[in-house]
Amino acid sequence: MSTETSPATPAAASGTFAIGGDLSVNRLGFGTMQLTGPGVWGEPADRTGAIAVLRRAVELGVTLIDTADAYGPFVTDGLIREALHPYADDVTIATKVGFTRQGPHAWTPLGRPEYLRQQTELNLRHLGVDRIDLLQLHRIDPKVPLDDQIGELAALQSEGKVRHIGLSEVTVDEVEAARAVAPIASVQNLFNLSNRRASELLDYSGAEGIAFIPWFPLATGELAGEGSALASLAAAHGSTPGQLALAWLLHRSPVMLPIPGTSSVAHLEENVAAAGIRLSDDEFAALTALD
Template sequence: MTDAHTALPIAQQAGTLSFGDDLHVHRLGFGAMRLVGEGVWGPPRDRDEALSVLRRVVELGIDFIDTADSYGPQLGEQLIKDALYPYPDDLVIGTKAGFARTGPSQWHKLGRPAYLKQQVELSLRNLGLERIDLLQLHRIDPEVALADQLGALVELREEGKIRHIGLSEVSVDELSAARAITPIVSVQNQYAPSFRQSEDVLEQCEKDGIAFLPWAPVGSGEMASPDSPLAAIAAEHDVSPVQLALSWLLHRSPVMLPIPGTSKVAHLEENTAAASVRLSEDEVERISRFLS
């Protein structure tokens, strides 16, 4: 899918950002969590559709896929390999470790160094990679010293098994503490037009040039509902409320990298089209005030 005005794949119209100084991606990625079964557990309901989604991701110009060892568990990473291996040269796959799974919708923080190292080895195998470009600590385990958790990842980076380290769902203080231990290139926190509790973290990422990956970037479904608070403004642009929400995120900050996820090709195409939606500064402010 391309735009007649630019002849670029739509995802590329979102611009670019960098993880560190050496890893560049377009600012609209894909989150793979929804590809697996209900409760982020077990195989997808429609495996063929899940594989088609991943192949369409690449066709649309998306060059960053976010996943985790805990999606499935492990099945999300395996789906990516089954659909796309051998990978395009420009495709960046980020994964995460730090949760143990015991059943559907059950998540347990687990940051013991031996466990993190084991999970990274499994991710390398499941993805068919020799090095993971971005490994994010899925959650900080309060029962384990942060230096020990990050130390395990630093050791893996020194061994050439990880390229860059990121964090997920952290505060400004936790980000600062982590950066005192090792360089951090990304933060993945919950953030959406109607959920901005991490505003201070986003501002810190802007200040320090750290990529900010909002998970649940259109909220918990309220943006897509018939009575969406963005419906009227979206109609002015002849786009869906979901597309408007994603466009607002792209306009909100140059370090923002939305990673909307879906298990349907049609929804993927709709989400990706948000990269071509242009908003004025006044419209960005209007949406911000409207949802605050």
């Protein structure tokens, strides 16, 4: 295993991917969900610290920042705008619509077209942009026809308010059904070293050139326990288990865009350093075998 990094923008060592074929980002991004209050509800305990994390992420070369109207709700949008607006030309803000919030830890899908449009308009206003580069349907609402949900996002796209459309927590069949209505540039599913249930979707995404954004990418579960193979390999190379988990994701597929989140600048810097880790084929195989 080797490490490649740039002192100025280490996230760039993760390589690039063009979302939708024309929106180039550094593959290691940043997820903002942890910048809210407990239960992804309300303001952070340390707003100044949250602003510092966002600014440091961009300083480190992160060009993909993932947020959602439901985070707070709208708390992370406000933090992003305060920290980064006006946005650098190479910074992509990806957001989501399709959830309602009733309190901490409470999430209810709502895919009615008028709601998706309302939340998109609010995202535009809160982020301070005229167009959302990547708008993802946070969840498919089983009570609303999929064609109606994707159709509304496509209408917003045709109006110039959305550049690319993505999906979250979907199956291959659902992606194909959505693609019959509008082009789909990304999918965002739970995927990490210890939970690979979305492998079929990842392989499909790779074959179709669709960005795969794994949420909860740092999870290692029992794989990182004391004396485990993951912990031993990390110790041998002066890395943390979490860094190796991110390196494994980046090695797994060229369409993989991990978005590890944190409210700590130190933890952010540790995560971004993983972009420079290069696993050998043997090391990648050894980590893959930990399933």
